[in-house]
Amino acid sequence: MSATPPKDEAALTFYYDFSSPYAYLGATQVERVARETGARLRWRPILVGALFNAIGTPNVPLDDFPAAKRSYMLRDLHHWAGHWGVQFRWPTRFPMRTVAPLRMIYAAEAAGGDVAALTHALFRAYWVEDRDIADAAVLATIGDTSQIEAPTIKAALRAATDEAIAAGVCGVPSFLARGHLFWGQDRLELVSRTLGGWDPPSL
C-alpha cells in the first residue's frame, strides 16, 4: 500500500468517509466526472476523524458552526441533492462511527470485489435509508465484514489516511486530479476542467 498518490496523469483520486453528507453527494457524481473526462477513478476512503486530529480541526465541524451557518448547511445539502437529482435525508444518528464500513472497502478491494458498488451501498444505507452503519449486524447485510479486524486491512485504512494528510487534504470529499487537490463536492466542475487539461493557478 503506497503512502503517496500515483503520478498517473489519468487518475482521479477520491478521498471520502461515510460520515460526511457532502462526501455522499460527491460519491453520486464522481463516476460521471471520471467517465466524462476519461479518468481512472481511484476510490480512497479515509478516516476523517484521524485526519482532523492530525491537522487540528474539531471532530464534528458542524458542532462548532454558529446556528445560522448550521441551519443553512442543512438546507444547502438539500439544495445539492435536488440539483443532482439524488435522494438525501438527515440521519437520526449523527455523527456516525465509520471505522468498520471504511475497512470493509479495503477488504473488498483486497478480495477483488466491487469497491464502487459497496461504497454506494454504504453511503446509501446511512444518508438515504437512515441505517446504523456502525452496527455489525447492519453491515453484514450490506457486505462482507469478516476481514475488518485483519491487520492488513486496518493498515490499509491507516495508509490511505496518511496518504491524504500528506497530500494536504483538510476534509472530505477531496479530489486529487493531475496533482491538483480540490476540497468539496461543489468543486467537481473545477476537477472536471482540470482533468480535461485546464491548469489551475498556483499560489
Added chain:
Amino acid sequence: MITFYYDVVCPYAYLASTQIEAVAARVNVEIEWVPVLLGGIFRAIGQSDVPAAAMPKAKQHLNLLDMKRYAAYYGVPLQLHPRHPLRSVEAMRLLHTVEGAARVAMTKALYRAHFVENRDISDKAVLADFGDIAKLDSPDIKEALRHATDRAVADGAFGVPSFVIEQAGRRLLFWGQDRLFLVGKALGGWQVPG
C-alpha cells in the same frame, strides 16, 4: 430580484460581484446591491472575526488556492492585499452615501482598487478618490450601514457574499459565490427543495 449582501473586504464577495450581473441578466431580474459590514454579521452570530485565521494550515492553503482558481476560471484578476484583511467600515459607509447605478459603479471601483490594484481601502485619503468622505461621519450613514447589516442577519446571513431571493412566499438564502448558479437556477423556475 436578487438581494446581494456584500462587504468589499471579502475576496469571494468580489468574485460574486464579477458574476452576479450575468446571472441576473439570464433570468431577467434586478439586483439589489446591499453593502453590509461582515464584522458586524460575525459579531451578531458569535463567530471569530477572521475565519481564515482559525483554519488549520492545510485548509488555509486550499482556501487561498480556491479563490485564485475561481478568479482564473472566471477570467478576472485577483490579488489579496498584503495586509488582508483591511478594515472596511469606512468603505462600506461610503457605499451607503450613494444609491442605484452610482452604488454599483462605486462597488466595482472599490473592489478593483482593493483586489486588483491593492490600494488601501481602509485609508480615507484613498476613499476620497471614490466618493464624498465628508459624509462618512454622518449619523444617517452610520445607521444605514447598521440597518443593512441587521437586515442581512435577519435574512439568516452568516457571511458574505449572501444572496436572498423570494420563491413561493419564502425568502431563500444562498451563501457563497459558488452558489450563484443555484440562485440563477431557482430564478429560472427550479423549485428549491428543503
